[in-house]
Amino acid sequence: MRQSPAHDPRWRADPAAELVWQRWEEAYFAFDIRSGQTHFLNQAAVSVLAALASGPQSLAAIEDALLRAHGAEPDSATREAIADTLRVMSSLGLVEPMPSR
Amino acid sequence: MPMPTLKRLALNELHARCADGLNLRLGPFVMRLVGRDRRLAQCLYDYYPDYPLAPDDSFADGEIRLLGQSLVARVLRRPLCLGLEDGVPFTECAPGALLAHLEWAINWCVASRAHHYLMLHAAVIERNGHALLLPGQPGAGKSTLCAWLIHRGWRLLSDEFTLIRDCELTIDPLPRLIPLKNESIALIREQVPAATFGPSIPGTRKGTVSHLSPPLDHLRRMAQTARPRWVVFPQYDADASAEFSALHPAECFSQLTQNAFNYTVLGREAFERAGALTDAVDAWRLRYRNLQQAEALLNALTGGSQTC
Numbered sequence: 001m002r003q004s005p006a007h008d009p010r011w012r013a014d015p016a017a018e019l020v021w022q023r024w025e026e027a028y029f030a031f032d033i034r035s036g037q038t039h040f041l042n043q044a045a046v047s048v049l050a051a052l053a054s055g056p057q058s059l060a061a062i063e064d065a066l067l068r069a070h071g072a073e074p075d076s077a078t079r080e081a082i083a084d085t086l087r088v089m090s091s092l093g094l095v096e097p098m099p100s101r
Numbered sequence: 102m103p104m105p106t107l108k109r110l111a112l113n114e115l116h117a118r119c120a121d122g123l124n125l126r127l128g129p130f131v132m133r134l135v136g137r138d139r140r141l142a143q144c145l146y147d148y149y150p151d152y153p154l155a156p157d158d159s160f161a162d163g164e165i166r167l168l169g170q171s172l173v174a175r176v177l178r179r180p181l182c183l184g185l186e187d188g189v190p191f192t193e194c195a196p197g198a199l200l201a202h203l204e205w206a207i208n209w210c211v212a213s214r215a216h217h218y219l220m221l222h223a224a225v226i227e228r229n230g231h232a233l234l235l236p237g238q239p240g241a242g243k244s245t246l247c248a249w250l251i252h253r254g255w256r257l258l259s260d261e262f263t264l265i266r267d268c269e270l271t272i273d274p275l276p277r278l279i280p281l282k283n284e285s286i287a288l289i290r291e292q293v294p295a296a297t298f299g300p301s302i303p304g305t306r307k308g309t310v311s312h313l314s315p316p317l318d319h320l321r322r323m324a325q326t327a328r329p330r331w332v333v334f335p336q337y338d339a340d341a342s343a344e345f346s347a348l349h350p351a352e353c354f355s356q357l358t359q360n361a362f363n364y365t366v367l368g369r370e371a372f373e374r375a376g377a378l379t380d381a382v383d384a385w386r387l388r389y390r391n392l393q394q395a396e397a398l399l400n401a402l403t404g405g406s407q408t409c
Contacts, residue, residue, distance in 0.1 A: 022354065024379070029354060029372075031368070031369055033369055036365060038372060
């Protein structure tokens with residue numbers, strides 16, 4: 001049976017999004033040329049986009065990348081926060097779930 | 102050589118010119134004012150005497166027409182009607198409110214057309230070539246504070262529009278009449294006895310409005326640009342003690358983009374220009390309860406105490 005993306009969470013940066021950036025310390029603003037929208041992003045969201053820069057990743061792989069980058073230990077709250085971040089970024093058109101195979 | 106100003110025209114001559122269309126220079130813009138009704142000429146004669154005339158063949162950034170009224174309409178004191186180039190009615194007003202509606206029509210022409218600028222909804226004043234931007238939502242007190250400061254050593258660039266011309270952040274002045282509202286009218290009349298006001302116009306959508314004329318020297322210098330140095334978000338609060346608090350650049354950027362008239366129109370250009378502006382200024386929030394207090398704090402911030 002085919003699984004929904006929610007059950008097979010591989011994500012990619014939206015290939016159609018063209019982002020221009022402004023940054024002040026850990027506050028990031030991304031202007032999406034395609035949509036004309038301006039997004040205020042925190043460090044977590046920017047780290048997620050960085051993790052997806054090399055290609056589609058599962059939630060677990062994104063979590064690993066972020067934990068490595070920040071030298072942190074895994075826990076369920078972190079994974080849930082990343083999943084929430086992905087959902088928000090998906091609603092903004094910045095990332096999208098990959099169709100399951 | 103300075104351009105001739107409107108006051109070189111006698112009222113009758115002005116009336117005749119308005120019938121064909123009179124080009125008035127307002128900062129970087131030319132507004133063409135048209136109407137055979139003598140009340141338009143009288144309004145210009147009374148409240149715009151020191152504004153430069155632009156040549157008749159100038160390109161006009163906007164055209165505002167006082168539409169003709171029949172004799173019956175005049176006798177019955179029907180509302181006046183202002184229209185734009187296409188002759189379609191734009192706004193109606195009582196004869197005594199013509200100045201306020203003319204000013205609003207000019208605002209509309211600027212805000213809806215001048216997209217070669219990043220236009221911020223902010224008062225902007227200048228001293229020693231450095232501009233201080235005062236963005237604020239209605240009621241924040243920016244016009245009142247601006248009206249006070251331009252009589253205390255600052256030059257008026259604009260009470261309403263901060264016009265950022267380019268990536269170098271050049272600000273073009275647009276010194277217009279300042280529409281003070283309600284309690285601010287008596288306050289500035291009392292604090293600045295030499296200030297020149299238009300009529301009090303009650304019952305507008307913003308309450309009672311009276312227009313403060315910019316100092317003559319500020320009009321003469323309407324071609325002198327400035328660069329941004331500070332952004333201060335004022336908030337009048339009668340019950341609060343005065344305080345400055347530094348604003349994080351991210352908060353400043355966010356507020357500036359929300360204050361822009363044409364952010365979504367300009368898109369990436371506005372995003373980049375607002376970012377450059379944020380990098381170029383010190384940003385603060387100012388809470389104040391009287392004008393002298395605000396002035397003292399602003400002088401401390403900007404390193405000046407010059408008055409004139």
